[in-house]
Amino acid sequence: MNPYNTLRSLAPDQRHSLLILFVTGLLYWIGMTILLPTLPLYVEHLGGSKQQIGLVMGSFAIGLIFSRTWLGEMADHRGRKIIVIIGTVVAAIAPFGYILSNSILPLIAVRAFNGISVAAFTTGYNALVTDLAPAKQRGEIIGYMNLVAPLGMAIGPALGGILLGRVGYVWLFVLTAIAGFLTFILAIQVQENPNIVLSSGQPKDQNSPSRSFWQLLSSRSLLVPSLIFLLMGMMFGVLVTFLPLFKREMAGLFYSVAAIASFSARFFVGQASDRYGRGLFITLSLISYTLSMILLCVGDSSQLFVVAAILEGSGGGILIPMLLALISDRSLSSQRGRVFAVSVSGFDVGIAISGPLLGFLNWEYRPMFALAASFAALALLLFMSQSSKNLTHSLRFALGQEPDRYAVEEHS
Structure with a gap:
């Protein structure tokens, strides 16, 4: 089934909300990236050192970590x-803080505040998409919607x-703020699934037990995806902090090539995972991430740099929607906001640790990129050995040989 047919199979109100959400998410991520x-x-322009850039x-x-749980x-x-x-x-709001900041400490505060935006948007966006997607098409629709x-x-x-070279930092931040305002205008037009959240504000599944942050995290079904998010956050923290300094003239190219590869991977993998399971694709994504970081560590040519970008983009394009689909499969709709917040917070902690530490x-x-490769390799080992009820089941699930034994029955 292609995206057009998938959309046509949905109810009109579902289709309308998903289309608005898609445009909202696309504009949001343009502004953020x-x-x-x-x-x-x-930061370097303001006199910041390598250590201060990392901070x-x-x-x-910081904003992600301290806000994601209560937002969930x-x-x-x-x-x-x-x-x-x-x-x-x-x-x-946050871009105006960058304009007003002329030293490191205010920049740290504004950047932390900016993190609340991503915590809120990604938690709400992914939960909304999952609520609106029929269970039998969940992986496919999550894959399409995460193309943003x-x-x-x-x-x-x-x-x-381009903007930095033509208009400078101040107007760059102003245009980013305008993008944020436009996403707000779009977001208020989205309609929620009334079968998930009632007008009283109480979850529909009132008979399901409510679990705390630590109860959710201590569940093995969610702990392993959370640890993978943590390791990938540490890897991504290295990438986003130091790649623009390592390859100044080619960083934009890396991000663009990676994004194209990510788009291509997400376009096809979601539907395939509904048929063949999430495990095999998560394994392939972690292999891609590992190889990408190795190439950044040892490669010298522009060709290897582009290959590294393709592998990194493919890894992200597969891993993020597959992990989101996996934790959706393992959670009830009435607890999905908290489940997403707990699991994805591992990614936030990883970013917080790696950049400042290195x-x-x-x-x-x-x-630094050799260490990033070790993070990805460790995540691969963890997934292949601990993703299911024991080593044998984990290995079989990771290789696509059996279904997810932690999946729960979902009430559509």
């Missing part, structure tokens, strides 16, 4: 839409480099 290659240069970029995760709770009890709106409002991130990343970093260690760039 404009800053990927430009913000480290802005500023890593502080983004709010998503389950107040609805997903309000969380998306919070994310867009912060995205519209690679598409935004294909446009945003390249656009950021900045303080002051390593050369190639050893």
Whole structure:
């Protein structure tokens, strides 16, 4: 089934909300990723050292970590839409903080505040998409709807480099704020699935037990995906913090090529995972990530750099929607906001740890990417050995030889 036929098979209100969400997400990620290659240069422009650049970029995760859990709770009890709106409002405000900041400490505070935007938007967006998607098409629709991130990343970093050269930092931040305001206008038009959240604000599955943060995290079915998110966050923290400094003239190219590869992977993998399971595709994505970081560590040619970008984009294009689909399969709709918040918070912690830590260690760039490769390899080993009830089941699930034994019955 192609995307057009998939959309046509949905109810009109579902289709309308998903289309608005898609446009909202695309514009949101364009605005966010404009800053990927430009913000480290802005910190350096203000006189920041390598360590300070790591602190500023890593502080983004502070806002993510301290806001994602309560935002997840709010998503389950107040609805997903309000969380998306919070994310867009912060995205519209935060860029003005960068304009007003002329030293490192204020930049750290603004960057942490900016992190709340991503925590809110991704939690609300992914929960909304999952609520609106029929269970039998969940992987496919999550895959299509998560195309917004690679598409935004294909446009945003390249656009950021062009704007920086033509209008400078101030107007770059102003245009980013305008993008955030436009996403707010779009987000308020989205309609939630009334079968998930009632008008009283209480989850429909009132008879299902409510689990705390630590109860969710201690569940093996969610702990392993959370640890994989953690390791991938540590890898991504290295990439987003130090790649623009390691390959100044080629960072925009890397992000654009990676985004195209991510788009291509997500376009095909979602539907296939509904048929063949999530495990095989998660394994392939972690292999791609590992090889990408190895190439960044040892490669010298522009050709290998492009290959590394393709592998990194393919890995992200497969891993993120597959992990989201996996934790959706393993959770009840009434707890999905909290489940997403708990699991994806591992990614936030990873970003918070890796950038500042490696900045303080002051390593050369190639050893940093060697360490990033080890994070991806460890995630692969963890998934292949611990993703199911025992080693044998884990290995079979990771190779696509058996279904997910932690999946729960979902009430559509």
